[in-house]
Amino acid sequence: MIEYKNWVCLICGWIYNEEEGLPEEGIAAGTRFADIPEDWRCPLCDVGKAEFAAVEF
Template sequence: MAEAYKTWQCRTCGYLYDERAGDPDEGLAPGTRWADIPADWICPLCGTAKAEFDMVEI
């Protein structure tokens, strides 16, 4: 059984990354898992590092 998609939130600005939706404007196709995003990726809204995101339940 596939793991459920998760949502990750930027601690600085609140930007939400939803694995199910991805972020096509940032080159992240729908279904792109958080673990598959490069470690040097930054928030597209404020530039915060990926390490400063938290998984959230919505």
């Protein structure tokens, strides 16, 4: 079984779920956070990928 991670924005708390992806922004389900383009921005507060951290629930 593939282990997907959740990544939380340290600024606003928005969560990117690798398993769900972000289809409305063209990021397919199953897309790893590392595979998202480096210029991608948080859809809620517009910070870059450096402001995200992996979390486990």
